[in-house]
Amino acid sequence: MEPTRDAAPVTRSTARRTGRPPLTERRKAATRLDIARQAVRLFADRGVAGTSAEEIAAAAGLSTRTLWRYFPSKEECVRPLLTTGLEEFAERLRAWPPGASLVEALGLDDDAPDPADSAEVAQLVRLTRGEPGLRAVWLQLHSEAADAFAAILAERQGGGPPDLAVRVRAGTLNVALRTGVEEWADRGGVPGAPPLRDVLRAALATAALPD
Template sequence: MERGQTTQTNGRPSLVQRRKEALRFEIAAEAVRLFASRGVTGTTGEEIAQAVGISARTLWRHFPTKESCVLPLLSAGLESAIDQLGEWPPETGLLDFFTGLARNAVLPPATPLILDLIRMTSTDPALRAVWLQAHDDALPVLGELLARRTGGSADDLRTKVHAATLNGALRAGAEDFARRYGDDPDAAGSEIAACLLDALHAASDGLPY
């Protein structure tokens, strides 16, 4: 493998890339724990680096600001939802698909941290900006997914509007779940799927104004 190569010939991430992503996820997790216990303003990037066991220089190579350290955790939840949408059968409507997910959804191990973080995005402007960035990054991926499904183009206005609507519903559903079930240790995947389904129902109802 050539130096700097990040993807294997089979399309899977290389060991170097996997280690890099694991470190970024560890940094994100420690950042959330420190933000939750000390507050965002009361936490420095150097303290996050120390908690992970790396140098501040290494931390800043991965993230431009201390708030942006949480981006991998926020992106993980979105990527999970997009991965599930990748299994969306052609003959099944979106609402029916999410109804099925609601019956069998399983929360990933990092969910408590992600929920803590999502709740913090409602009160901290810098973290809010990172949350919105995660959704902005996901928008073209959703657009391509919808375009492949319809045989259209991701650049079509209609596709862009649908992608933005789906993106907004995913964000609102996740925020609703974090608010309603964040302190409930018994909350399950079915609850977050139900919140997402409620948000999608609201989106599919159209604008009643």
């Protein structure tokens, strides 16, 4: 059995980071992202059960011991590909300017193309449908994101702990974003499929969240 250790969650402190991270942190982030890409490739080809941590480490050019320094389990290796969008949304929510709509605050009001990693993210999200270990990582990340969103929205309203209304609003936002990403991923590769921003805008409109 492979070891399990405490993972680094998407938290409020993630959303507070500003400026360009030091070179060492950027290198670590690049290594984590490469591990995630290799893990997704192997999981898609062999399944999670058929892929070992040793194989992921070898594909990323690392020792297994080094791999465990970055991630607590082989399933957690995919975390960097799933957290990027949530961290960006948290940062945008914290910087939400007065008078802007939620769609504008989240940066969904333009027609920019999907992110560079969108194909891998879509493939990974599809994998979470049938791989319980990956599904657990996906849902855990969104649980953490809902808490972070609630803290940010409460702070925007003047501080203090999130009350029921704020937590419901944050939870609704989180579910809308998660469901939108899953819908977009399910349509991946279909001719004429809408880009991620369009699907997320539709999800938010359906949720009818107040600005």
